[in-house]
Amino acid sequence: MKKYFLSSTAAMLLATNAFAGGFSFEGANVEATSYFYNGNGNEWQNYQIEGSVHVNFGNYVGAQVDLGTAWYDGDEAFDHMTYGLHLFYNVNDAVKVGAFAGRLAWDGGTGWEDYYGAEGRYDNGPISVQAFAGIVAYYSNPNRDNKVYGILAEYNIGAVGSLADVSLSARTNVFDFAGTTNDFVSYALGSALHFENGAYVELEVGQTGFLEGIMYPRISVAFGWDFGNSTPFERRDYYQVWQGY
Numbered sequence: 001m002k003k004y005f006l007s008s009t010a011a012m013l014l015a016t017n018a019f020a021g022g023f024s025f026e027g028a029n030v031e032a033t034s035y036f037y038n039g040n041g042n043e044w045q046n047y048q049i050e051g052s053v054h055v056n057f058g059n060y061v062g063a064q065v066d067l068g069t070a071w072y073d074g075d076e077a078f079d080h081m082t083y084g085l086h087l088f089y090n091v092n093d094a095v096k097v098g099a100f101a102g103r104l105a106w107d108g109g110t111g112w113e114d115y116y117g118a119e120g121r122y123d124n125g126p127i128s129v130q131a132f133a134g135i136v137a138y139y140s141n142p143n144r145d146n147k148v149y150g151i152l153a154e155y156n157i158g159a160v161g162s163l164a165d166v167s168l169s170a171r172t173n174v175f176d177f178a179g180t181t182n183d184f185v186s187y188a189l190g191s192a193l194h195f196e197n198g199a200y201v202e203l204e205v206g207q208t209g210f211l212e213g214i215m216y217p218r219i220s221v222a223f224g225w226d227f228g229n230s231t232p233f234e235r236r237d238y239y240q241v242w243q244g245y
Contacts (some may be wrong), residue, residue, distance in 0.1 A: 025052040026062070027228030035243065037208070039216040045073040048239050050082065054231040060090045066235045080106045082237040086119070096121040096232055100132065104145065104238040112139045115236050117147065126156040130233060136175075145178030148241055152234060165194040168202070173241050182212040186243040188220070200228045208245045218243065 023072055030051040037044050050068030057063070062223035066084030083105070087100025101116040117134020129151065136146040150173040157166045168191050175184035188206025202222040220243070 007020060022058065024056045025228065026056050027226065027230045028053045029224060029226050029231045031115065031222055031224035033220055033222040035218055035220045035245075037073055037216045037218045039244070040214050042216070043177075046239070046245075047071055047073075052084075052231040052235060054229065056090070062086075062088050062096070062098075064088075064231050064233055066237070068235065068237070068239070070239045073147055080104060080239075082188070084235050086236075088119070088121075088233055089113050090231070094123050100134070100233070100236045102235065102237040110139075113137070113226075113238055115238070115241065117148070117236075119233060119236070121232050126158070128154045128156075132233075132236060134236065147176040147178075149174045149176070150241065162196075163193055164196045167192045167194070171204075171206075173243065175241065182210050184208075184210050184242070184245075185215075186245065188218070188243070190220075192222075194226075200224050200226065206243070208243050215243070217243075 028051065031049075033048045033050075035046040048064065048068060048070040052064055052066045054062065054064045060194040064084075064086040066086075068082040068083065069078045070080050070082065071078070081104070082102065084100065084102035086098055086100045086144075088096045090096055097118075097120045099117070100119050102114070104113045105111065114137045115134050117132055119130065119132035121128065121130040131151040132148070133149050136148055150171070152169060152171040154167050154169045157168065160166045168189075170189050172187040173185065177183065186206065186208040188204040190202055190204035192200050192202035200223075202224070204220045206218055207215045208218050
């Protein structure tokens with residue numbers, strides 16, 4: 001009994017310390033992105049509008065909630081909706097580790113695709129890196145052997161002229177389909193210009209497609225706004241992983 005009491009007391013003290021300080025709003029982000037693909041005689045555009053909110057529950061536990069919509073050129077807007085939740089632990093000022101769950105829903109929710117897994121972020125001065133690994137399930141075939149991985153690295157140059165910050169980025173996402181070696185990949189290099197009021201514009205150039213198929217060149221342009229400390233993680237859903245493909 002004494003051992004159980006001591007263990008319970010220790011657990012309560014750890015939980016109390018983790019949530020010490022109460023609830024706090026840390027930041028938010030809204031972003032509109034256009035993807036332009038042109039290759040092998042095909043061209044198309046994809047548009048996304050997404051937003052996220054970041055809160056902390058005490059000193060160590062944090063959460064991020066995502067909401068968005070996306071559509072292809074000629075399709076009806078708001079038919080495809082995305083939802084996401086991140087729960088993470090602030091190990092220290094430089095490291096965050098946690099889990100995520102995201103859903104893409106369409107046709108009024110009759111069709112869906114779920115993403116869930118683990119993620120982490122590391123910040124060291126001008127360098128920041130976030131990575132994730134997850135599993136994908138479909139409404140038509142909830143085969144949970146489909147896997148997805150991704151990494152995003154950013155380098156903040158700092159203030160340039162009237163700009164508050166200029167950053168450079170490199171990203172790679174891999175979608176590992178069960179039962180095949182023909183993985184889907186997406187990679188890009190980018191740069192973002194941040195203004196004093198929190199607004200920013202970002203340009204990315206890259207390629208997206210299947211390793212044993214056609215790789216399509218793409219350009220994406222994003223306009224966004226950061227509030228407070230913004231958000232620690234990118235959104236984890238179909239349109240972020242597939243990059244508007």
